[in-house]
Amino acid sequence: MIDWIQIFSNAAQELISPTTAAYALAALGLAIHFGYTGLLNFGQAGFMALGAYGFAISTLTFGFPVWASVLVGIGASIVFALILGIPTLRLRADYLAIVTIAAAEILRLIFTTNTFDDVTGSASGLQGYKGGIAAMNPIPDGTYGFGPFTYNAYDWWIRILGWTVVILAALFTWSIMRSPWGRVIKGIREDEDAVRALGKNVYSYKMQSLILGGVFGTLAGMIFIMPRAVVPANYQTSLTFFIYAILLLGGAATILGPIVGSMIFWVLLSFFSGFMARAVEAGWLPFMTQVQAGQLRFILVGVAIMLLVVFRPQGIFGNKKELSFVR
């Protein structure tokens, strides 16, 4: 028989998992890029990789403390954003898409190659960088929580840290988007020539947006590696596409959208794969293997992206009034 409790409890855990927090933050960065400014950044995986590797390499190779490792990651992503932005932000929108996707792949290949194995750990990646974060943990050892949300001190600590960063980032984004700065940014999304004709330095604003969203991606990359190792294969183009799916689900030009989108995405995905796996196990789907059941959800994500874009482009949290104008 199917263990429903287990499936629901696994799905519920995704609600506050650090992975969900990381995707939410990365999607928030993408909301700044795509939803508010209209920049087609397809390299968010690259920004996340910079956060992950920037933090891990600073800690492991250079022995930096946590704060310095975080700063190195942020610095790397600012440089990356400048390199991407300088040639492309003056060009048509789709050039940025191609350049960002290519640049993210370049980063992944550099992190994967054997040439820099000493520093990057090549395909097998890096681990053992969590000491600094664990040492900052104020929670005494032990197990806390209730029901499905029962974790040890470290697991609680990274959840608290991760979600704190997400909430701060959301508040920051909310406050800048209701300011005159946000007005210029949204104006650029609608028509950058019009904004230029009103005396705003569009290029500079787009660069600021690219950097800001990229730094969010970088911080997300750091949250992402707290419960796992740094593995280059995690930073494939598909990662960016997943984040787009979350963004579209929640609503591209909203603050809450990316966060709730990430929660819904992971809970549903966990529920779906848990259910499929158990269903195959129970022999309900005789024509399918466990592996195939696992692949179904990727197909589902792809179809969901298509349906969302076509039928509900403003997402769950998008303004209803917008719908008649969004095409």
Add this chain to the structure above:
Amino acid sequence: MSDNATPTTPVKTTGLHVGEAGPGCKKVDPIIIADGVKRTFGGLTAVDVAHVEIPRGAITALIGPNGAGKTTFFNLLTGFDKPDEGKWEFDGRSLAHVPAYRVARMGLIRTFQLTKALGLLTVLDNMKLGAKGQSGENLFRSVFPFFWRSQEDEIEAKAKEILARFKLDAKQEDYAASLSGGQRKLLEMARALMSDPTLVMLDEPMAGVNPALTQSLLDHILDLKSQGMTVLFVEHDMHMVRHIADWVIVMAEGKIVAEGDPHEVMRDPAVIDAYLGAHHDTDLGDDDDPESVEHIHAMKELIDDEQ
């Protein structure tokens, strides 16, 4: 301020030029001076202006047949395109290598042929965006409202005042995308006023505007002049040109072919040539470009009027 209900005959500004009126003639008080401005696309010369001066404090119309290079010249003057060679200055300051946003900050605000109302911003936000020198537009200050709150209130008051003048105040909370074509033209003009420009450049302000709104648009343009602004506009509607323009500059094939008082210019053989030249021998009914047919008809009508 003029009243929309009873159209008034505009007061024409005269005595703008020095010496004989003609292509490239000197002006008493020019606001823009362009010298040898040339722009080519591939082998095609789009703009080749030897010398032109735009008079200050007047309404100048830039007319010419399709493909005469009017919009390209607009783009060159406002920094949206770069000429291959030439010098041009605004208010005595050179505009060479000045990016579009700096040109706008210098007080030269333009509108576009295809309106660029920012659809998913409210009408009020569209207006506020037009204001210059906002401290809240800096990313670091934007986080702290006390840096920009009071300035924002001033901008909002001004925006509402201008919107009321343009009769758009009832729409201020609506998305600009919900406005009609004519209302968007009005919004674009109103938005340009937010920055207190010295020169307003309008690219075909009447194109696609519901006839019911044309009179109101015309009055607003005349208003700009009465408030001390200079207006330069591109237009195909000859009646409108004759009605409100103080000075007319005619372009054809990238060059300035005639200049002068609107009534004088219409009689200039060079102008008639520019519009009809290529079409003297062809049967107008067979022409495959509907827009140029329309121009030719408009010209013929005007020439008949004048005689």
Add this chain to the structure above:
Amino acid sequence: MESTQSVRPHSRGRWLILLGLLVSALTLSGIAASPAMADEGGTDSQAEEFEYFFSGNVKYNDEPLEGVSIAVSGNGFEAETETDENGQWTLGVPEKEAYELTLDEDTLPEGVIVEDGQSTIDAEFGLTKRKSVNFFLGEGQRVTTDYGAQVLIRVVNGLNFGLLLALAAIGLSLIFGTTGLSNFAHAEMITFGALMMLTFSNMLGLPVWLAILIAIALSAGLGWTLDAGLWKPLRKRGVGLIPLMIVSIGLSLALRYTFQFFYGGSTRQLPGATLPREIVLGPILLSWIDVASMATSVIVLLAVAYFLLRTRIGKATRAVSDNSPLAAASGIDVDRVIRIVWVLGGALAGLSGILWAYFRPGVSWDMGFQILLLVFAAVTLGGLGTAFGALVGSLIVGLFIEVSTLWLPSDMKYVGALLVLILVLLFRPQGILGRRERIG
């Protein structure tokens, strides 16, 4: 020469490991993967005597070679040895992990080289504590020190790769030109061709030529179906270009995993993929497959050029590409042109997929996605939306990737091509053959 085939699976194996990692890493479980130090805690890595050994035999034309230098590195360990009079060597390593073994080509006799540039091999222990690693030395014609010959070999490989990229790139470029869509699902159209070929030749046992024809026809059908079932309705709905692009991303993801669902994650060879390289042209060794692949590409590309330049419908295609509203106004049925472009694009992508399956070699569910970025790079390099630009761009990308392996490690060869893409955009954003855009 029969041994070449046993080397190749190593590089393929690495791809598979990567794919496996991708799949497992993207699963929900947030479990920290810690493969190192798993169960070998007791091994003393400082000891002179190691528990694990790599060994091998270096021979050339059945003659053992003495004094050839072999080095091992990996997991923080490095060691070097030389072959004895029997050409044999042994290297002890501390852990049962993956290592990198390198044969120093300078210590080989004049005129001998390691096959296919495989002088560095990634090796991993199986169930035993010994692992034999073989380096395969090349024919007499291959001259180690002749840099020019090396370049020539890479150039031929690069041309072959560039030509097959061009097949896919032209389709992508035509679709972009006529509809404005940046079609990410083009990758899956490439994979589809190879998978159909695999289905009809390997699984249903049809002759190769027939399987190829059926695969191309089905690929063309896929292009038709995608336009009729998805893209045309979306165009009619007035969906914007950027949403369309995101739809294509969703479609790409869905199709890719559908392929994996039905065909599994393994890599399989098409018939003839393992033909020996028996055509000798100076320093260049080619198999009949290589020759046939290049010839096919050239013929098909010429046919496409003829179609675009000489036929009515081809001219209409270019007109729509140039200015769609104008073309529509002058009586061209734009929808019909777009449909033809999709069918043509599908067929070309399918053929490109088959050739790519022979070039890699092997058919796998994500093979198209592996080169999608290169195809995009080719299209962008040549100038977005120009078919001939796509051809030039593809050749440049193909050549650059293969020739750059002279200096770059082979697992970084795509890095160079993507960097060039970014640099070209920096200095010539309109692409190599593109026109400058007119503003306003």
